[in-house]
Amino acid sequence: MKREFLLWDLPTRVFHWALVLCIGLAWWSGEEGRNDVHEWTGYTLLVLVVSRIAWGFVGSRHSRFSDFVHGPRTTIAYLRGARSPTPGHNPLGAWSVLALLLLMLVQAVSGLFNSDDILFPGPLYYAASTPLRDTMGVVHELAFEALLVLIALHVLVVSYHQWVKKEGLIRAMLVGKAAQKTGLSAPVATWKALLIFILVAAAVWLGLEQAPQPQPLW
Numbered sequence: 001m002k003r004e005f006l007l008w009d010l011p012t013r014v015f016h017w018a019l020v021l022c023i024g025l026a027w028w029s030g031e032e033g034r035n036d037v038h039e040w041t042g043y044t045l046l047v048l049v050v051s052r053i054a055w056g057f058v059g060s061r062h063s064r065f066s067d068f069v070h071g072p073r074t075t076i077a078y079l080r081g082a083r084s085p086t087p088g089h090n091p092l093g094a095w096s097v098l099a100l101l102l103l104m105l106v107q108a109v110s111g112l113f114n115s116d117d118i119l120f121p122g123p124l125y126y127a128a129s130t131p132l133r134d135t136m137g138v139v140h141e142l143a144f145e146a147l148l149v150l151i152a153l154h155v156l157v158v159s160y161h162q163w164v165k166k167e168g169l170i171r172a173m174l175v176g177k178a179a180q181k182t183g184l185s186a187p188v189a190t191w192k193a194l195l196i197f198i199l200v201a202a203a204v205w206l207g208l209e210q211a212p213q214p215q216p217l218w
Helices: 010-032 035-058 072-079 091-111 130-164 169-175 190-209
Strands: none
Touching (some): 010 035, 010 091, 010 130, 010 169, 091 130
């Protein structure tokens, strides 16, 4: 009997749903003026994205970029009806994943330079010149708008694969596998992802602690 492995390991699923939560919380806190929540959500988002990128190189087989990211030729062939070369993300979905991660990274980094002009300057606000602060403010807004568009597209595509093509993507992202959505090898130990997360969080925290502080007025 052929053994079935998880398609998406526990760290990948936790990263995915934690990012969903952070994006929703970032939107809510920004709209409601909860800058304290918005600030810590941004830090968490930054650590999660960097950790997921690292996991894309050292994680389980189907979490690695090398498994599901393919060049234009494979992507075009898939659009013309060819089968996906991996049971995980298809070639088109892979580029969507990269775009989402990139936009979330830009969103989180640009937020470090922002301020509400009252109580909550970003940790890198005083390390940047006024033109750079202004540029980062614009980038922060544009990146979020682009992110919303990509998220909406992502939801539509997942819905199509879930309910029209009956692929069970949502179940696979919840429990790791579904019918016809199983992995080809055993997942990497979860503790490695936890270690990466802790190291990234520590690096971000220590790095931001070194940022310049405002000079006293007297």
